[in-house]
Amino acid sequence: MKALSQKRRHPLAAIALLLMGLLVTGGLYAVATTVNQAKADTTTFSASDAQEGGKLFAANCATCHGMGASGTKDGPSLVGVGAAAVDFQVGTGRMPMQMNGPQAQEKPRQFNDQQTQQLAAYVASLGAGPSIPDASLLDENGDAAKGGELFRVNCAMCHNAAAAGGALTRGKFAPALAGVSGQHIYEAMATGPQNMPVFNDANISPEGKRDIITFLKKIETNGSPGGNDLGGLGPVSEGLFVWVAGLGVIIAFTIWLTSRTS
Amino acid sequence: MSASSTAEVPFVPKTKVGRITDFVDERVGGSGILREFGRKVFPDHWSFMFGEVALYSFVILLMSGTFLTFFFDPSMAETHYTGSYTPLTNVEMSVAYNSSLNISFDIRGGLFFRQVHHWAALLFVASLGVHMLRVFFTGAFRKPREMNWVVGGVLLILAMAEGFTGYSLPDDLLSGNGLRIIDGVIKSIPVIGTYISFFLFGGEFPGTAIIGRLYVLHILLVPAMILLMIVIHLFMVVVHKHTQYPGPGRNDGNVVGYPLGPVYAAKAGGFFFIVFGVVALMAAMFTINPIWNYGPYDPSPVSAGTQPDWYIGFVDGALRLMPGVVNDFHFEYIIFGHVLTLNVLLPALVPAGIIFTVLFMYPWIERWITKDNREHHVLDRPRNAPTRTAIGVAGFTWYCVMWAAAGSDLIATHFHVALNDVTYWLRTLFFIGPIIAFMVTKRVALALQRKDREIALHGRETGRIVRLPHGEFIEVHAPLDDYKHYKLVGFESPSPLPAEPNEHGVVTPKEKRRAALSKWFFEDRVAPATPAELEAAHGHGHHEAIESGEEHKSLSH
Numbered sequence: 001m002k003a004l005s006q007k008r009r010h011p012l013a014a015i016a017l018l019l020m021g022l023l024v025t026g027g028l029y030a031v032a033t034t035v036n037q038a039k040a041d042t043t044t045f046s047a048s049d050a051q052e053g054g055k056l057f058a059a060n061c062a063t064c065h066g067m068g069a070s071g072t073k074d075g076p077s078l079v080g081v082g083a084a085a086v087d088f089q090v091g092t093g094r095m096p097m098q099m100n101g102p103q104a105q106e107k108p109r110q111f112n113d114q115q116t117q118q119l120a121a122y123v124a125s126l127g128a129g130p131s132i133p134d135a136s137l138l139d140e141n142g143d144a145a146k147g148g149e150l151f152r153v154n155c156a157m158c159h160n161a162a163a164a165g166g167a168l169t170r171g172k173f174a175p176a177l178a179g180v181s182g183q184h185i186y187e188a189m190a191t192g193p194q195n196m197p198v199f200n201d202a203n204i205s206p207e208g209k210r211d212i213i214t215f216l217k218k219i220e221t222n223g224s225p226g227g228n229d230l231g232g233l234g235p236v237s238e239g240l241f242v243w244v245a246g247l248g249v250i251i252a253f254t255i256w257l258t259s260r261t262s
Numbered sequence: 263m264s265a266s267s268t269a270e271v272p273f274v275p276k277t278k279v280g281r282i283t284d285f286v287d288e289r290v291g292g293s294g295i296l297r298e299f300g301r302k303v304f305p306d307h308w309s310f311m312f313g314e315v316a317l318y319s320f321v322i323l324l325m326s327g328t329f330l331t332f333f334f335d336p337s338m339a340e341t342h343y344t345g346s347y348t349p350l351t352n353v354e355m356s357v358a359y360n361s362s363l364n365i366s367f368d369i370r371g372g373l374f375f376r377q378v379h380h381w382a383a384l385l386f387v388a389s390l391g392v393h394m395l396r397v398f399f400t401g402a403f404r405k406p407r408e409m410n411w412v413v414g415g416v417l418l419i420l421a422m423a424e425g426f427t428g429y430s431l432p433d434d435l436l437s438g439n440g441l442r443i444i445d446g447v448i449k450s451i452p453v454i455g456t457y458i459s460f461f462l463f464g465g466e467f468p469g470t471a472i473i474g475r476l477y478v479l480h481i482l483l484v485p486a487m488i489l490l491m492i493v494i495h496l497f498m499v500v501v502h503k504h505t506q507y508p509g510p511g512r513n514d515g516n517v518v519g520y521p522l523g524p525v526y527a528a529k530a531g532g533f534f535f536i537v538f539g540v541v542a543l544m545a546a547m548f549t550i551n552p553i554w555n556y557g558p559y560d561p562s563p564v565s566a567g568t569q570p571d572w573y574i575g576f577v578d579g580a581l582r583l584m585p586g587v588v589n590d591f592h593f594e595y596i597i598f599g600h601v602l603t604l605n606v607l608l609p610a611l612v613p614a615g616i617i618f619t620v621l622f623m624y625p626w627i628e629r630w631i632t633k634d635n636r637e638h639h640v641l642d643r644p645r646n647a648p649t650r651t652a653i654g655v656a657g658f659t660w661y662c663v664m665w666a667a668a669g670s671d672l673i674a675t676h677f678h679v680a681l682n683d684v685t686y687w688l689r690t691l692f693f694i695g696p697i698i699a700f701m702v703t704k705r706v707a708l709a710l711q712r713k714d715r716e717i718a719l720h721g722r723e724t725g726r727i728v729r730l731p732h733g734e735f736i737e738v739h740a741p742l743d744d745y746k747h748y749k750l751v752g753f754e755s756p757s758p759l760p761a762e763p764n765e766h767g768v769v770t771p772k773e774k775r776r777a778a779l780s781k782w783f784f785e786d787r788v789a790p791a792t793p794a795e796l797e798a799a800h801g802h803g804h805h806e807a808i809e810s811g812e813e814h815k816s817l818s819h
Contacts, residue, residue, distance in 0.1 A: 102680070144349045152435060152557045156565040161435055162555035166566025167671035171680035174566065218349050219555065225366070226373055226549030234436065236669040238550050239572025242384040246544055247392065250315055250385075253536050254308040257529055 045083075045121030053122025056115055060096055069126055081191065082129020083120035088187035090116045092180075094194075102171035103194040130190040130200075137210045138182040140217045147215030150208050154199065163216055164232040168195060178220050182213040300523030305506035309400075312393035314530065317492065318537040319386035326379040327481065333369050335361040336431065336477035338470040347554050355433075355558035358473045362432035362553055377545035383428060384550075385541060387421045387573040394418065398624075398654050400641035402505045404634070408625040410498040415622050417491045420484055422573050427480040429551075429571050433473055436551075438559030439568040442467065443578070450606035468561060505641050510748045514639045569668055576617075579667030580609035583689050613664060620657065631779045633759055645714070646753045648707035649783045652700045659699035663691045704786065711788035717742065718750040718791045719799040741800070751790045758784045 007013060057069065064075030071077030078085070089095035093109035111119065120132065152161055158174035160166045165176035172195045177185065186209050192198035204212070230237040275281045287293050304310075337357035343350045345360070346367050365372035394414055397403055403411035426444075430437045445467045449455045464471030503517050512518045520526055544550075556565065570578050584605050586593070593605035620627075628650065629635070644651040666673065667688045674681040721739035729735050742750070761769045761777035791799075 145343075145351045145353050148349050148557060149353060152560070152563040152565070156435075156563050158566050160567045161557060161563075161565035162552070164567065165675060167674040167681040169680075170682050171674075173675050215349060222349070224549050224552065225554075226377055226552055227547045229549045229552065232552075232555070233672055234567055235551075235569040235571050235575075236567075236672050239384065239575065241548065242381065242388055242544075242572070246381065246385050246540060247388055249540050250389075250537060251308065253533070253540075254311040254315075257311070257533060258306045258308045 045117070045124060049118045049121035050125040051122075053118035053120070053125075056111070056119050057122050060110075061119075064097075069123060078123050078126065080127035080129045081123060083124040083132050084130040084187040085191040085193070086120040086123045087116060087132050088184050088191060088193055090119055092184055103173070106175070130187070133183060133186040133190070133206070133209075137186060137206050138213060139210075140182060140214045142207065142211035142214035144211070144215045144218040147208075147211030147213070150204060151212050151215055154204065155212070158196075160232075160234075162232045162234075163219065164234075177216055180216075182217065185209075185213050185216060296523070300521060300527075302500065302503075302522045303517045303519045304504050304522060304526055305512075305517060305519035307507055309396045310504070311533065312389045312396060314533060315389035315537055316386055316393055318534045319382045319389060319541070320488065320492065321534070322382040322538055322541055323379060323386060324485070326375050326382060327485075329371075329375045330365065330379055331481060333361060333365045333372060334358070334431070334477075336474045338433070338468075338473050350554065350557070353558060356473070358431065358433040359553070359558045362434070366554060374545055377548075377550050378541055379428075380550040381544045381548075382541045383425050384571060384573075385537075387418075387425055390414075390418055390421055391573075394621075395654070395658070399644040399651055400505070400507075401638065401647055401650065402641055403625045404638040405625075405629070406502055406637050407498070407505075408629075410495060410502065411625055412622055413491055413495045413498065415618065417488065417495065419618065420488045420491060424480065424484045424488060425571055425573055427476045427484065429574075430476050431473060431480060432551075432553045433559050434553040435556040435559050435563060435565055436553070436568060438468065438561070439564055440570050440574075441472065442561070442564075443570075443581070446606060447581075447610040450603045450610065452602055452607075453600060468559070503639065505639050508640050508643065508749060508752055510745050510752075512640055514637055517639070567671055572665075575668035576661050576664040577610060577614055579664035579670070579688075580613045581606070582670055583664065583667045583685065583692055584609035585689075613660075617657065617661060631776060631783055632756060633776075634756075643749075643753065645707040645710040646755065648704045648711070648786065651707050652704035655703040656696035656700040660692070660696045663688055663695050667692075708786060708788055714750045715788055715791055718747060719795060751796070753790055755787050755789050756784050757787065 057065075058067065061069070061075075064072060065078050066072045066075070069078035086095075089104070090111055091109060093107040094104040096110060097104045098107055099105075109116075123129075124131065151159075151163070155163075158166055158168065159177055160174075163177040166174050168174060174196070180188075187193075188196060189199040189204065189209050189212070190201075199209070224232075230241055273284065275284045335357050339357045340354055341357050341360050343353050343355055343360055343363065345364050347363060350363065362376075365376055367373070397411065397414070426440075430441050445459055445463065448459045448462065451458065459467065462472070462475070463469040464475075504519070506512050506518055509518070557563075569575065584593075586605055593603070593608070595602045595604075642650075667685070670684045670688065671681060673679070673684050721741040724738045724740050726738045727735055728738055758781040759777065760780075761773045763769050764773070
């Protein structure tokens with residue numbers, strides 16, 4: 001102990017400490033990431049899927065993502081993003097991207113299910129990453145109340161407590177979640193598309209993700225018990241409604257009431 | 263009390279109902295009161311009915327609110343939800359939120375009454391605001407009604423307080439976020455802010471006391487104060503009598519209209535049910551404040567799109583517009599260990615402070631500038647007081663910019679523009695919007711006055727072109743009837759009042775400032791057509807001679 005305290009002012013002490021810190025952080029990170037990817041790539045793709053996917057990729061994606069998906073200055077490398085990322089981005093029509101902008105916009109999808117699967121197989125073959133979730137996680141039979149709590153703590157600050165969506169900085173936004181399939185919700189959480197952070201399995205367990213999907217689907221099918229929800233946007237649409245419709249109807253009545261005199 | 267005492271023969275009621283009525287009348291003098299009030303004359307105009315809408319909304323609020331108190335429990339004790347809304351089953355929450363959910367889902371008619379209460383609250387403040395705008399733009403705040411204008415302003419503040427305390431009661435995530443913002447604003451007040459916050463919340467936010475305290479304010483103190491103010495307000499309306507729009511036979515010494523009884527009493531009674539019906543329809547068909555969507559309050563989650571109800575929106579908007587840092591200039595200082603956060607303190611208190619100060623003082627400001635100490639019972643048409651109208655529109659524009667800023671995120675997502683750009687534009691408008699609005703409004707008002715003057719002098723353009731025997735083409739102008747004519751010429755158009763010496767023969771600097779303001783107020787004016795001009799115009803039937811009538815920046819009329 002004494003020897004250690006005497007050497008603490010040694011010129012190399014800071015470097016040694018830095019090295020130790022880096023080693024510990026890196027080691028922990030390596031352990032953590034392997035924990036997260038323990039379940040990756042359980043879906044099986046055939047070799048021909050990957051081969052066909054490679055052709056599709058070269059024709060449709062390589063302009064930006066580069067040959068072999070190694071990335072260019074226009075698009076990131078896709079090595080290790082996993083099949084889930086491809087299924088989400090291509091399956092919702094966000095990729096191939098319509099135009100450059102703050103974030104990729106949803107549009108009618110360009111590839112059918114089989115082509116999407118082939119592309120996913122190709123990208124998955126390049127490096128391990130999150131896979132397409134198992135159907136058992138998407139059955140919407142989880143605990144909606146628990147999913148609601150997870151949603152409010154992790155998602156509501158961008159997507160709104162009622163999943164109506166919200167604005168982010170400089171033209172970016174978090175979309176409304178009504179009408180999004182459970183599989184795409186799961187993949188979005190697992191891969192963090194656009195400006196969304198990654199909620200890996202250490203952060204929200206697969207069961208937690210299942211609960212969140214259950215919650216979202218429940219409030220979607222529940223409808224609005226109080227009548228028309230006015231877009232589910234809260235006090236702004238309520239205020240607009242009372243000023244335009246409420247007060248408008250009342251003004252019409254006041255004009256009617258006073259129209260026979262004066 | 264002695265309504266029938268003048269009659270020689272004492273009145274003997276013949277029927278049973280008559281005997282009961284006479285018994286009551288002899289003891290309380292009801293018929294005298296009824297005769298006095300029943301003959302009270304009120305002028306008829308749709309814009310005079312917004313105060314009534316506010317009053318009826320308040321009655322609806324009292325009734326629906328009483329129903330809600332039967333079932334609401336303002337406790338912040340922890341419980342687990344067991345009601346019928348399954349997405350919240352077994353979630354930990356406060357008893358207050360639990361009882362609000364039970365009102366919504368497990369009490370018959372509960373959700374309907376909650377929605378009636380909330381829609382009526384939004385309508386209450388909205389109709390109050392429109393009523394104040396009507397009073398301002400028609401100059402109804404002038405002598406003798408200055409004090410009633412102030413009472414109205416107090417009512418607006420009380421209504422906002424009542425609304426905010428009610429908004430916070432369900433203890434859902436949305437209202438909790440709103441309360442957190444208020445807590446932040448209170449804490450930004452230098453030195454005493456933290457103490458006030460701890461006093462209010464009974465310790466650190468959110469504590470376990472605030473809902474109960476807000477509940478007492480919401481159902482006891484604030485409504486009692488609103489009721490008191492309404493009584494004073496209506497008492498003064500009776501004392502002052504109602505104002506009226508200008509028209510033939512109407513002057514500052516009379517009120518032209520219909521007596522309260524029986525037509526107005528019936529109309530007003532019916533109008534109450536119309537307002538109630540509109541509120542009930544909205545409550546039955548449109549969701550308001552779906553608290554089950556937001557979940558129980560927990561200080562950690564903050565939902566996107568968190569906004570207050572519309573009447574607090576302008577304060578929220580001002581907070582959103584305030585930059586945290588401008589280049590390297592910070593708005594946060596530490597002075598003797600106290601944090602001074604101007605970027606919260608300034609936007610939260612200064613715009614609201616300016617709006618309410620000017621609002622309360624305006625009748626006196628205008629009275630000082632114009633030296634007009636007469637009683638006014640005939641209203642101004644807004645165009646005939648261009649500078650006042652322009653000031654009003656400028657203030658309203660300023661308010662609307664802040665109001666819009668409270669929905670900046672929704673503007674960004676729904677119009678597909680960047681949130682930052684919305685903020686930059688609104689920041690710009692915050693400063694130049696009122697100036698543009700002032701100039702445009704004043705020009706529009708003057709243009710409308712010129713149009714009125716033109717029509718008064720030449721009549722209405724019929725669009726019929728006639729060729730005279732010597733070849734000249736003229737358009738036939740149809741003269742106005744006397745009633746319409748009166749409206750176009752029967753108004754005052756004061757000219758600037760130069761500085762006058764006081765009793766010592768001295769023109770004080772204050773008087774000079776007043777004169778300068780008077781010049782600013784009245785220098786751009788379009789004088790109403792004088793009888794001589796009208797005579798000349800109608801005598802000739804031509805357009806010549808008349809153009810000189812419009813005096814720009816002149817003192818001649």
